[in-house]
Amino acid sequence: xxxxxxxxxxxxxxxxxxxxxxxxxxxxxxxxxxxxxxxxxxxxxxxxxxxxxxxxxxxxxxxxxxxxxxxxxxxxxxxxxxxxxxxxxxxxxxxxxxxxxxxxxxxxxxxxxxxxxxxxxxxxxxxxxxxxxxxxxxxxxxxxxxxxxxxxxxxxxxxxxxxxxxxxxxxxxxxxxxxxxxxxxxxxxxxxxxxxxxxxxxxxxxxxxxxxxxxxxxxxxxxxxxxxxxxxxxxxxxxxxxxxxxxxxxxxxxxxxxxxxxxxxxxxxxxxxxxxxxxxxxxxxxxxxxxxxxxxxxxxxxxxxxxxxxxxxxxxxxxxxxxxxxxxxx
Amino acid sequence: xxxxxxxxxxxxxxxxxxxxxxxxxxxxxxxxxxxxxxxxxxxxxxxxxxxxxxxxxxxxxxxxxxxxxxxxxxxxxxxxxxxxxxxxxxxxxxxxxxxxxxxxxxxxxxxxxxxxxxxxxxxxxxxxxxxxxxxxxxxxxxxxxxxxxxxxxxxxxxxxxxxxxxxxxxxxxxxxxxxxxxxxxxxxxxxxxxxxxxxxxxxxxxxxxxxxxxxxxxxxxxxxxxxxxxxxxxxxxxxxxxxxxxxxxxxxxxxxxxxxxxxxxxxxxxxxxxxxxxxxxxxxxxxxxx
Numbered sequence: 008x009x010x011x012x013x014x015x016x017x018x019x020x021x022x023x024x025x026x027x028x029x030x031x032x033x034x035x036x037x038x039x040x041x042x043x044x045x046x047x048x049x050x051x052x053x054x055x056x057x058x059x060x061x062x063x064x065x066x067x068x069x070x071x072x073x074x075x076x077x078x079x080x081x082x083x084x085x086x087x088x089x090x091x092x093x094x095x096x097x098x099x100x101x102x103x104x105x106x107x108x109x110x111x112x113x114x115x116x117x118x119x120x121x122x123x124x125x126x127x128x129x130x131x132x133x134x135x136x137x138x139x140x141x142x143x144x145x146x147x148x149x150x151x152x153x154x155x156x157x158x159x160x161x162x163x164x165x166x167x168x169x170x171x172x173x174x175x176x177x178x179x180x181x182x183x184x185x186x187x188x189x190x191x192x193x194x195x196x197x198x199x200x201x202x203x204x205x206x207x208x209x210x211x212x213x214x215x216x217x218x219x220x221x222x223x224x225x226x227x228x229x230x231x232x233x234x235x236x237x238x239x240x241x242x243x244x245x246x247x248x249x250x251x252x253x254x255x256x257x258x259x260x261x262x263x264x265x266x267x268x269x270x271x272x273x274x275x276x277x278x279x280x281x282x283x284x285x286x287x288x289x290x291x292x293x294x295x296x297x298x299x300x301x302x303x304x305x306x307x308x309x310x311x312x313x314x315x316x317x318x319x320x321x322x323x324x325x326x327x328x329x330x331x332x333x334x335x336x337x
Numbered sequence: 338x339x340x341x342x343x344x345x346x347x348x349x350x351x352x353x354x355x356x357x358x359x360x361x362x363x364x365x366x367x368x369x370x371x372x373x374x375x376x377x378x379x380x381x382x383x384x385x386x387x388x389x390x391x392x393x394x395x396x397x398x399x400x401x402x403x404x405x406x407x408x409x410x411x412x413x414x415x416x417x418x419x420x421x422x423x424x425x426x427x428x429x430x431x432x433x434x435x436x437x438x439x440x441x442x443x444x445x446x447x448x449x450x451x452x453x454x455x456x457x458x459x460x461x462x463x464x465x466x467x468x469x470x471x472x473x474x475x476x477x478x479x480x481x482x483x484x485x486x487x488x489x490x491x492x493x494x495x496x497x498x499x500x501x502x503x504x505x506x507x508x509x510x511x512x513x514x515x516x517x518x519x520x521x522x523x524x525x526x527x528x529x530x531x532x533x534x535x536x537x538x539x540x541x542x543x544x545x546x547x548x549x550x551x552x553x554x555x556x557x558x559x560x561x562x563x564x565x566x567x568x569x570x571x572x573x574x575x576x577x578x579x580x581x582x583x584x585x586x587x588x589x590x591x592x593x594x595x596x597x598x599x600x601x602x603x604x605x606x607x608x609x610x611x612x613x614x615x616x617x618x619x620x621x622x623x624x625x626x627x
Contacts, residue, residue: 123611124607127610133431134610135607142600145600145603261432265435299447302440305437305443307436308435309433312429312436313422
């Protein structure tokens with residue numbers, strides 16, 4: 008199908024689809040806001056995890072989906088956020104201050120590391136971020152001191168009752184998910200967002216058009232890191248004990264990456280859908296097939312990539328469009 | 338002590354080099370970062386373990402079998418899954434191969450449990466002494482065979498027509514296609530050969546390291562560092578970088594302590610990426626500008 012035909016098709020359909028999306032978003036938000044009152048501790052935990060992944064995936068969306076830089080090891084900022092918050096709280100600061108510090112520290116790390124690393128292209132950038140993620144584990148172990156090194160770091164326990172605390176943390180993740188989605192939506196309308204998409208499509212052309220590409224990419228990565236660091240900080244207080252291998256688990260970044268692919272890169276709501284689909288499905292698989300859940304998850308990933316490489320929203324749109332066409336022809 | 342550390346590092350480096358050759362070739366020829374590569378190493382080790390434990394086959398004799406089995410697996414995966422993926426997005430291959438890795442590792446856990454196994458050949462504890470440096474026979478064999486296989490693959494690429502087809506596709510996919518080379522077949526053959534070499538490395542590794550479903554992942558860092566150090570798609574680069582990596586690791590452990598080994602490795606990795614991203618021997622392979 009030609010580009011023009013796709014756009015024309017979208018225009019024909021868009022006016023009817025757009026209000027529906029807003030209604031769905033509003034309903035979804037109300038349901039999520041009311042959820043803690045209705046669900047048990049098990050599902051509250053799962054929903055909190057889902058929202059955490061919404062934040063991490065939106066963070067990834069900024070650098071991968073919008074800027075086109077495949078930060079496969081973006082989970083490093085999750086760990087940096089977790090450790091910044093953990094270290095701050097272990098030295099007596101309050102949780103909100105810890106979260107703020109985590110956001111600033113993650114963004115600052117991306118800012119400093121971005122200048123050399125974002126000059127790398129394609130695969131090289133992808134594996135450099137993986138190396139960062141793996142190196143961070145060793146660095147934290149070597150630093151020791153306030154980070155607790157290899158022994159891990161216990162965060163001070165809250166004097167709240169467990170249930171209200173977990174609900175508060177759920178709302179913290181929900182707020183983070185809403186804000187990160189809003190950040191992506193706003194970014195797409197800002198000049199920076201246009202610059203980043205220009206870079207994604209052709210970096211050289213963007214540079215010729217007068218965009219300072221390095222600066223734009225570094226800003227994008229800093230935003231991405233700030234969001235990811237926020238999720239890490241709340242997560243650290245949630246589980247109260249962090250160690251290098253769990254905070255810098257490469258699976259966090261990889262999982263978010265898969266969610267981004269399932270949802271569709273560069274879209275606003277795609278990462279939200281991707282996070283919900285993958286996390287809920289893997290929870291169901293996990294509880295249903297305890298011994299084979301990795302195998303089934305792996306097969307699921309392969310099938311999604313084969314069947315819907317542009318994400319499930321795109322796949323469904325195509326499916327409906329082809330059904331619509333068949334009806335029209337008949 | 339330093340001499341001992343140097344020799345040990347070099348011998349281990351030979352094996353690391355062989356473990357990396359296939360990964361580097363696959364990346365160089367078709368721009369696929371194959372995260373399932375390390376599970377080929379692990380499966381190679383398990384094949385050797387099973388043949389040794391059940392039928393008493395010598396690990397060195399089972400190596401060709403492990404290679405053949407891994408060739409079939411690598412070829413099949415490329416034909417059935419990856420060839421469809423690389424037409425769309427190259428970075429999607431990263432995610433798909435991660436999925437394949439999950440499946441292979443979990444299937445291994447279900448078949449063999451996650452217990453740690455070992456392969457103890459009759460000559461496992463033998464060693465020769467050269468100028469006061471003790472060289473374990475198994476390590477010497479592993480390094481020697483790794484080097485031989487690496488050189489063999491290098492010669493195959495240069496002088497066999499099939500090898501030249503692989504190189505041609507790596508250098509210029511469209512032009513090689515015009516010359517009558519079918520890229521899909523070349524991709525599958527490259528993937529098969531890469532997996533076979535990984536299987537051989539796993540076979541040899543089973544004599545040195547404990548065999549477990551996660552043993553492959555422990556090679557991942559080394560594989561990445563050596564690939565980048567040697568230059569993507571360069572067999573000779575891989576072999577030299579393997580020895581270099583082993584040496585640096587051993588010296589880091591000797592001078593700084595074992596806990597610094599990985600930091601030194603990653604520092605080396607990031608340094609190479611920033612200063613000389615094409616690696617020591619890298620050229621403009623297809624994977625370069627993918």
